[in-house]
Amino acid sequence: METTGPNTPQRGSASAGGQRTVGKDLLIKAVNEGDVGRVQQLLEQGADANVCEESGGWTPLHNAVQTGKVDIVNLLLHHGADPHRRKKNGATPFIVAGINGNVDLLKILLSRGADINERDSNGFTAFMEAAEYGKVEALRFLFDNGADVNLRRQTSEDKVRSKQGGATALMSAAEKGHLEVLRILLNDMKAEVDARDNMGRNALIRALLNQNCKDVEEITSILIQHGTDVNVKGEGGKTPLISAVEREHTGLVQMLLSQEGINMDDRDNDGKTALLIAVEKQLKEIVQLLLEKGADTKCGDLVGIARRKYNPCLINILQLYEANHDTNPLAGDWLPHSSRWGEALKRLHSIHQPMIGKLKIFKDDDYKIADTSEGAVYLGIYDHWEVAVKVFCENSTRGLKEVSCLRDCRDHSNLVAFYGSEDHKGCLYVCVSLCEWTLEEFLKVPREEPVENGEDKFAHRVLLSIFEGVRKLHSHGYAHQDLQPQNILIDSKKVVRLADFDQSIQWTGESPMVKRDLEDLGRLVLYVVKKGEIPFETLKAQNDEELVAISPDEETKDLIHCLFSPGENVENCLTDLLGHPFFWTWENRFGTLRKVGNESDIKVRKNTSALLKLLQPQTLETSRSFDQWTSKIDKYVMDEMNDFYKKNQNFYQDTVGDLLKFIRNIGEHINEKKNRKMKAKLGDPSRYFQETFPDLVIYIYKKLKETEYRKHFPQAPPHLSLPEAAGPGATQS
Structure with a gap:
């Protein structure tokens, strides 16, 4: 989206040139002032029509288009101005013309070879910009000339990883409150009403983001008429109904409650329903609407909240609908998933313990999972999820490394999932997946040996998962630096997960950090193949030649050799080795x-x-x-x-x-x-x-x-889960 002026610094490619051009500053000034005669004089004197401003990479043509000067645009084009030149944010003059909304400019630039769907670095097209700025005539012209109505914003990979981008023109029009544009897009151009951006938000959620939109009720009505999903969730897990309550907009709440299929009892990421929020805000009329519609009153201490607010009227309404007093949102038939830690989790769930944000934890030996160099790992319940909680000192370097790595590398099945963190009284609590066993424990417990027909598929599957996890880390610029059996975990579904990132290091091509991970992987290969019979510390004490010599087969020997001696292919070593014969059946x-x-x-x-x-x-x-x-x-x-x-x-x-x-x-x-x-x-x-x-x-x-x-060669190794016979059974906590 183009929101900056001609002198606003923007990120992007370097401006063309770099040397002072004859009449550069004067030409740009003349263009911005709309002085046609002066522009012509400077161009005839040899001024470069393609000079760029240092800060944003604006050319005279960009400036002329922004100010809507058709005569100056034609003059610059006649003197060789490049109609395809991009500013630092990737915007072409054609995209800027979409913001300006001048159809004559769009026609001129389209005739000069502009692509109707060309994008800037943030994924905006001229059509999206016209919708963003409410330029109806430009929108119609672009549509008639082939603009893609449902094109989604494509942006850089780092922004995609943080779930930015993906919006359509309809979402922009809804968020900016452009009623006429919204109607045209839906009625005349058949825009997809329920398209989602990279955060999963549709146009309805985007419309509710704009707290100052005076037409939000009418926009919501139009979107509903065209079939939008009224139960979609946006930031913080908030539904349109929850957002409407937070805006204290009674009309919106009433409209949403009248929709068939509305789920009024959905919770946001803080576990709050629309009714609970309405009670907290003392919105008597909205509380009444929700209760009349049948909202579940077992969503919190509703009566207690009303009493603490000294609101007898609200108390009476709630009691009339038999709202529970002192209801614990975690109460009920709560059952943990973990077999190993289940009994301890039930006890933790039942005790009265002050919450730390979304976290319930009791730092007692009965709930301790393991000791660490800076504290311990405890059982916890975070936002209703059973978790393992690593406790660090506040501002601990290791703790900050752990959180940074987990956040940047989230959503991968072979890394422990990151649920969130809390700070409290000098401690940092990092909440991750609760697993059942360490790799060391998993290999030690007696079990039926899953060697099929002489082929050790078990070892291959475990190591394939470890390799995938480490590769994920490396692809996000992290080296683990502490790969060992205690830091490889197995969850209740027998999924192998990499854990303990408090020694991880961000690297930018420094191969020694990655080489250390590869060497540790080489030792882990032998450790798993030997079923843990050789202690990992013993393997760490042996040199490369000794480890290769005790490898049981040729594939293991070669895999370990490749990990110890990756040559110049350090960065892509694991990607290549996932196709190694060791992993072939x-x-x-x-x-x-x-x-x-x-x-x-x-x-x-x-x-x-x-x-x-x-x-x-x-x-x-x-x-x-x-x-x-x-x-x-x-x-x-x-x-x-x-x-x-x-x-x-x-x-x-x-x-x-x-x-x-x-x-x-x-x-x-x-x-x-x-x-x-x-x-x-x-x-x-x-x-x-x-x-x-x-x-x-x-x-x-x-x-x-x-x-x-x-x-x-096989194209990819088989991604198979560990066989049930391969793991220990339930262990007492």
């Missing part, structure tokens, strides 16, 4: 070998092909399990497979290419009826080849990962 691995073996150069054994040369081990390479591979295949199976080539004597040879061809042919024909005996010998082919040639998959991966043949 055995079926994926077998499928990859089959697909590579299906390449025509391999099937016809074209020894001169680049692919076969690439796959063949070099003379100096260490020995492999697949050296002399034909002698390691079950003899009956080998003879049967060679029998197919008996006529031309073109038997399988001990090359990697022929092994892949062999695997491809097995995969294609093993389930045929005539090959029943062969299948009985091999069993599951994916397991057979994994166990017979344990280093083959990683060998093929390393040879082909930088080539076009990586197309045969």
Whole structure:
């Protein structure tokens, strides 16, 4: 949205040039004063028609359009002014013309190649600006020339992350109170009445944001007539009804209550209903309306509030409708989700304890989850949610790091969720997801081993979740710096979540911080694969070579090596490693070998092909399990497979290419009826080849990962939840 004047500093790209141009200041001054003769004189003397002001990047053409000077616009264009030049906020002269509302200017600039839907850096088009400023003629002209009525504002990624942007022209018109524009958009242009911005707000919510709009009741009526959602929520979880009560607007409340399907008992983020707010504000008439409509009176200590306000009239109304006295909004059949902490949470819920903002907490050992370097972690109830509460000293550096990281990296399933924080009497309370176990506890509790057919999918799923969580951190510019089993948590749904960000560091390309996370991940890989049998502190004391040496298989060895030695690819290391064979199922691995073996150069054994040369081990390479591979295949199976080539004597040879061809042919024909005996010998082919040639998959991966043949690799690892058998049962608190 264009709200600044020509001398207001704005963020954006640097202004064109930077050197003083002949007549620069004089030309801009003449344009702003509307002095056509002076403008022409300066241009004829060589003044640059495309000079930019330093602060906002305004060109003479931008200024001329803003002031609506058609003659000066034409003069500047005649002398080479660029009609597509953008100010620092990305606005073109055409977008500025949308604000001005001058149809003649819009026609001129459209004829000079302006895109009818071009946007500035905040996502505004000329059509949106015309709606924002109530320019009816310009709005109609732009619509007739193809402007997209329902286009949503696209803005920068950082603003999208904070849920800014996404509004439509209709939302702007509603918020600014432009009745005529609103009617035109809905009746003539069929604007989408219930479109949502990035915060989930529709035009009705936006209209109620404007506290000074004198036509808010009529705007609300128009939007309702066109089918807007009257139960949508805006900032703070407030519905239109709650907003109308807060505005103390009886007419609006009455209108909303008359709508079919209105939910008058919705709560905002503070747990308040429209009735509770009306009682707090002593709005007798609105309280009466809500009660007559059947609003739930079990939403707070309504009578007690009225008594404390010394309002006997309100007390009488509430008692007439049997409103409860001293009702605790947390009371009732409240049941926690946690099995491990459930009993303690019930006790916490039932005790009388002063609230700290939205938080109920009792700092007692009965409710303590863990100790920390600066305090402890306690059970808590925050805004009706069961949470874990990390307690820090007020202004603690670690506490501030924790909150900053959680806020910036919220809404990811593999990080603990951030519910909010409270400050009270020198303490900072940080409320996050309540989980059941640490990774260390989870691995120690006896359980049925979820190893399927020799394949450890459990370890792969746990580590995939950890990798995803750390990658999320890194993508938001944070390094964890304290990755260890105690800081990896598992919730009641067996979801693995990264926690404890009080040592996290914001980084801007400094690889040592990220490298530390990668090295800790390497140790966590071995810790999980070994099911916690080797203490993490022991793993931290060992060097890279020792850790690789005790890895149980080739995929684990290579994954750990890649984490310890990422080379120059530090920043994108985890993104690449999520496609590592470690995370492939055995079926994926077998499928990859089959697909590579299906390449025509391999099937016809074209020894001169680049692919076969690439796959063949070099003379100096260490020995492999697949050296002399034909002698390691079950003899009956080998003879049967060679029998197919008996006529031309073109038997399988001990090359990697022929092994892949062999695997491809097995995969294609093993389930045929005539090959029943062969299948009985091999069993599951994916397991057979994994166990017979344990280093083959990683060998093929390393040879082909930088080539076009990586197309045969699985596109993404499977995002599977942990099996029920993989976790401990309910534990007593």
